[in-house]
Amino acid sequence: xxxxxxxxxxxxxxxxxxxxxxxxxxxxxxxxxxxxxxxxxxxxxxxxxxxxxxxxxxxxxxxxxxxxxxxxxxxxxxxxxxxxxxxxxxxxxxxxxxxxxxxxxxxxxxxxxxxxxxxxxxxxxxxxxxxxxxxxxxxxxxxxxxxxxxxxxxxxxxxxxxxxxxxxxxxxxxxxxxxxxxxxxxxxxxxxxxxxxxxxxxxxxxxxxxxxxxxxxxxxxxxxxxxxxxxxxxxxxxxxxxxxxxxxxxxxxxxxxxxxxxxxxxxxxxxxxxxxxxxxxxxxxxxxxxxxxxxxxxxxxxxxxxxxxxxxxxxxxxxxxxxxxxxxxxxxxxxxxxxxxxxxxxxxxxxxxxxxxxxxxxxxxxxxxxxxxxxxxxxxxxxxxxxxxxxxxxxxxxxxxxxxxxxxxxxxxxxxxxxxxxxxxxxxxxxxxxxxxxxxxxxxxxxxxxxx
Numbered sequence: 001x002x003x004x005x006x007x008x009x010x011x012x013x014x015x016x017x018x019x020x021x022x023x024x025x026x027x028x029x030x031x032x033x034x035x036x037x038x039x040x041x042x043x044x045x046x047x048x049x050x051x052x053x054x055x056x057x058x059x060x061x062x063x064x065x066x067x068x069x070x071x072x073x074x075x076x077x078x079x080x081x082x083x084x085x086x087x088x089x090x091x092x093x094x095x096x097x098x099x100x101x102x103x104x105x106x107x108x109x110x111x112x113x114x115x116x117x118x119x120x121x122x123x124x125x126x127x128x129x130x131x132x133x134x135x136x137x138x139x140x141x142x143x144x145x146x147x148x149x150x151x152x153x154x155x156x157x158x159x160x161x162x163x164x165x166x167x168x169x170x171x172x173x174x175x176x177x178x179x180x181x182x183x184x185x186x187x188x189x190x191x192x193x194x195x196x197x198x199x200x201x202x203x204x205x206x207x208x209x210x211x212x213x214x215x216x217x218x219x220x221x222x223x224x225x226x227x228x229x230x231x232x233x234x235x236x237x238x239x240x241x242x243x244x245x246x247x248x249x250x251x252x253x254x255x256x257x258x259x260x261x262x263x264x265x266x267x268x269x270x271x272x273x274x275x276x277x278x279x280x281x282x283x284x285x286x287x288x289x290x291x292x293x294x295x296x297x298x299x300x301x302x303x304x305x306x307x308x309x310x311x312x313x314x315x316x317x318x319x320x321x322x323x324x325x326x327x328x329x330x331x332x333x334x335x336x337x338x339x340x341x342x343x344x345x346x347x348x349x350x351x352x353x354x355x356x357x358x359x360x361x362x363x364x365x366x367x368x369x370x371x372x373x374x375x376x377x378x379x380x381x382x383x384x385x386x387x388x389x390x391x392x393x394x395x396x397x398x399x400x401x402x403x404x405x406x407x408x409x410x411x412x413x414x415x416x417x418x419x420x421x422x423x424x425x426x427x428x429x430x431x432x433x434x435x436x437x438x439x440x441x442x443x444x445x446x447x448x449x450x451x452x
Contacts, residue, residue, distance in 0.1 A: 029077040029217045030069070030115055032099070032145070034138050035122030036130065037084030040155040040190055044122065045070055045079050047190040047206050067102050076214060077117070085137045092137055099141045103231075115228060116142070117220030118213055119150045125157040125187065128169050135173040144231060147223040149183045149216045153209060157187035184212050236355065237348070240281045241405070244344025247277040248337040248401040255336025256329040270308075270336055274300060277340060278347045285351040299346050302371040303339065311335065311375055318385040319392075327392055334388040334400060339375070341404045346371055383407045 033041050046052050049072055071078040080102075083095040105114055121138050123131055142148070152170050157163050167185045174182045188205035254269050275296060282292035312335050319331070350367065374380055387395070387403050395403070 028071065029117035029220060030080055031077055031118045031120055031213060032080045032082065032116045032142070033120045033122065034082055034099075034141060035084060035153075035155075036124065036134060036137075037086050039084065039122045039124045041081055041084065041122055043190045044120075044153065044155060044188065045081060047188075047203060048079060048210065049075060067098050075210070077217060079120075080116070082141075085134070096137070096141045100144075103144045115224040116145045116148055117224050118216055119145065119148055120153045120209075120213075121150055122153045122155050123166070123170060125154045125159070125162060125166055128162075128166055131166075131169050132173045132176070135170075135177050135179070139177055139179065145223070145227055147181065147226055148220050149223070150179065150181050151183055151209070151212060151216070152185040154185065154187040155190060157189055157205065163187045183216055186212065233355070236284050237352065239284045240344075240348045240351070243277060243280045243284065244341055244348065245401050245405055247273060247344055248341040248404055249398055251336040251340035252333040252397050252400055254333075256333035270340065271300070271303075274303065274340060274343050277344050281344065281347045282351055285355045287351055287354065291354065295347060295350055298367045299343055299350070299371060301368050302375065303343070307372075307375070308335075308339065311339070311381075314376070314381055315384050315388060318381060319389050330391050331388045333397075334384060334391050337401055338380075338384045338387070338404050341401070341408070342371065342374060342380075345408050346374075380407070 033045070035041050049070065051072075053070055053072075066083065068081045069078050070081065083098050085092050085095050102114060103116070119138075119142060121134065123134055138150075152174075154163070154166050154170070157166070166187070170185055171182070186205050186209050188209060189203050190206065191203060251270060251273055254273060278296045278299060279292055282295065287295075312332065315335055316328075316331055346367070383404070387400055390403070391400055
């Protein structure tokens with residue numbers, strides 16, 4: 001498979017993304033409304049639509065029990081009402097999780113009606129003391145939509161003198177949180193409020209709120225497109241890492257079993273598992289069959305029986321395997337897991353590059369040299385040797401695979417996508433203590449020990 005085929009594949013990927021972008025632009029935008037309970041979100045919605053479509057309440061107790069979308073033919077975007085943030089941690093967490101579930105449903109089902117294009121963060125203009133808390137809760141709730149424009153809506157802005165002060169407090173609260181996407185702060189009176197027998201505060205600010213939101217909607221649509229692509233990419237990374245982790249754990253058993261049977265080499269048994277791993281990762285990244293086959297052939301080119309045997313002998317010597325009873329099958333298992341993880345990480349790196357639109361993958365020689373270089377690098381050999389020693393001292397199989405993955409910096413996070421080959425901290429510092437103990441016990445005999 002050559003350059004032209006990869007360009008054809010990438011052209012199709014770009015065409016699909018352009019089609020998705022055009023589809024988003026033809027849809028109504030969505031405005032997520034956040035705020036504390038009792039801030040007046042439902043009243044604001046009714047004022048925007050000019051009809052009582054959202055249930056309202058009194059005091060500090062909110063009325064919205066779930067995330068609820070509202071729309072009509074007169075407003076060019078939907079309003080998504082949310083559960084109000086309550087004073088207690090548990091209830092705030094409930095509201096945040098509701099937004100998170102809404103986001104995940106949008107992402108998983110590619111549901112454009114759930115994509116968020118703008119955010120109205122509501123502040124109670126009569127209670128400026130909790131503005132900081134409101135901004136903090138908002139940052140947690142909309143972490144996924146971190147490029148979407150935000151409009152701060154100061155509800156119940158009955159007092160004109162207080163408005164400028166409220167704007168300053170809100171702007172400072174956003175600044176302290178490092179939120180740079182605040183586009184406007186708009187004081188609003190959603191419905192006529194009687195101040196006394198002779199004075200009242202008429203509705204105000206709704207038209208400006210609608211105009212600003214409409215003006216920001218193209219920016220929000222583009223931000224939603226970027227966010228959805230980023231979330232999809234993140235999910236593909238996570239799923240691919242899960243495949244590599246499962247394959248490595250299974251490879252431990254394959255390698256250990258081959259050592260016990262002796263007549264069958266680990267290489268012969270592992271090859272089918274390695275092929276299956278590459279195919280699964282390729283499918284996650286939506287690669288076509290030609291691309292997967294090309295990648296499979298080049299990544300596995302280094303994994304000959306001679307290479308694996310040489311690597312196994314290197315590790316066995318490194319940890320003085322003869323000192324341990326029945327050690328061969330354990331070390332073979334760790335080596336098998338490490339090799340399968342290495343293949344998985346290289347596959348993820350190459351497929352990820354193609355998915356992100358790079359013109360072509362690394363050339364055949366580059367892939368082979370990279371795999372060879374990693375396999376026999378001092379850091380990789382040290383890591384496998386340390387985990388092998390730990391396995392001989394009872395480390396569970398699933399922890400073996402996780403420890404190997406940590407070497408690539410991906411055990412706890414899938415944000416990184418590039419296989420750099422840089423080792424993390426040693427898997428377990430007690431390994432060094434174990435070696436020091438063994439060194440003392442041998443009364444002067446030389447043993448293999450690595451200085452950390």
